[in-house]
Amino acid sequence: AQSxxxxxxxxxxxxxxxxxxxxxxSYGGTVxxxxxxxxxxxxxxxxxxxxxGDPLVKGxxxxxxxxxxxxxxxxxxxxxxxxxxxxxxxxxxxxRGGYNKLIFGAGTRLAVxx
Amino acid sequence: xxxxHQWPATLVQPVGSPLSLECTVEGTSNPNLYWYRQAxxxxxxxxxxxxxxxQISSEVPQNLSASRPQDRQFILSSKKxxxxxxxxxxxxxxxxxxxxxxxxxxxxTRLLVL
Numbered sequence: 001a002q003s004x005x006x007x008x009x010x011x012x013x014x015x016x017x018x019x020x021x022x023x024x025x026s027y028g029g030t031v032x033x034x035x036x037x038x039x040x041x042x043x044x045x046x047x048x049x050x051x052x053g054d055p056l057v058k059g060x061x062x063x064x065x066x067x068x069x070x071x072x073x074x075x076x077x078x079x080x081x082x083x084x085x086x087x088x089x090x091x092x093x094x095x096r097g098g099y100n101k102l103i104f105g106a107g108t109r110l111a112v113x114x
Numbered sequence: 115x116x117x118x119h120q121w122p123a124t125l126v127q128p129v130g131s132p133l134s135l136e137c138t139v140e141g142t143s144n145p146n147l148y149w150y151r152q153a154x155x156x157x158x159x160x161x162x163x164x165x166x167x168x169q170i171s172s173e174v175p176q177n178l179s180a181s182r183p184q185d186r187q188f189i190l191s192s193k194k195x196x197x198x199x200x201x202x203x204x205x206x207x208x209x210x211x212x213x214x215x216x217x218x219x220x221x222x223t224r225l226l227v228l
Binding site for chain 1: 146148150155156157158159160163165171173204206208216217219220221222
């Protein structure tokens with residue numbers, strides 16, 4: 001069965017620090033990959049996605065993620081975080097041909113201190 | 115533009131009482147619709163999905179059921195709530211527009227079963 005692992009459950013950073021959140025998935029077939037973000041009191045929204053092509057994907061608000069097929073990973077990065085990046089981040093995979101269902105990781109709570 | 119509504123926003127129910135959560139989508143037709151649950155400390159778990167009116171697929175055995183009486187309406191129900199049904203319930207729909215293949219999430223319903 002498919003699964004998604006996010007290794008960091010809670011991350012605390014100071015502003016301007018660099019961020020990398022790990023995401024690994026278990027599925028041998030072709031996948032689409034997503035990072036979603038949930039800011040306090042707001043809807044879950046899409047941060048970035050990978051379908052095909054360049055494995056380095058750029059999303060909103062300066063975030064990027066790199067798909068490494070050999071490692072089954074899709075880590076999220078940002079060179080310099082801001083207080084407004086405080087949120088919960090979810091990695092998800094969607095197996096093609098499977099009614100577009102998403103399998104989510106447990107999420108990572110990021111707290112950025114000024 | 116497309117909009118997704120969920121109500122109620124918050125609900126406190128006693129154990130053994132019935133449940134009905136509603137989700138409606140505007141601005142699209144024949145969407146795929148999904149119900150997810152987010153329990154404390156865990157990621158989003160897919161509960162049900164629907165590819166059309168009256169078509170419901172269950173992902174996990176549980177105390178809940180779902181129905182899709184109209185194209186843009188998706189209902190989550192229970193005849194008798196359990197304590198373990200507490201959580202944050204999210205409805206989502208899948209957009210198949212060009213370069214927009216992603217799921218959009220509603221604001222969610224926070225359910226507390228006492």
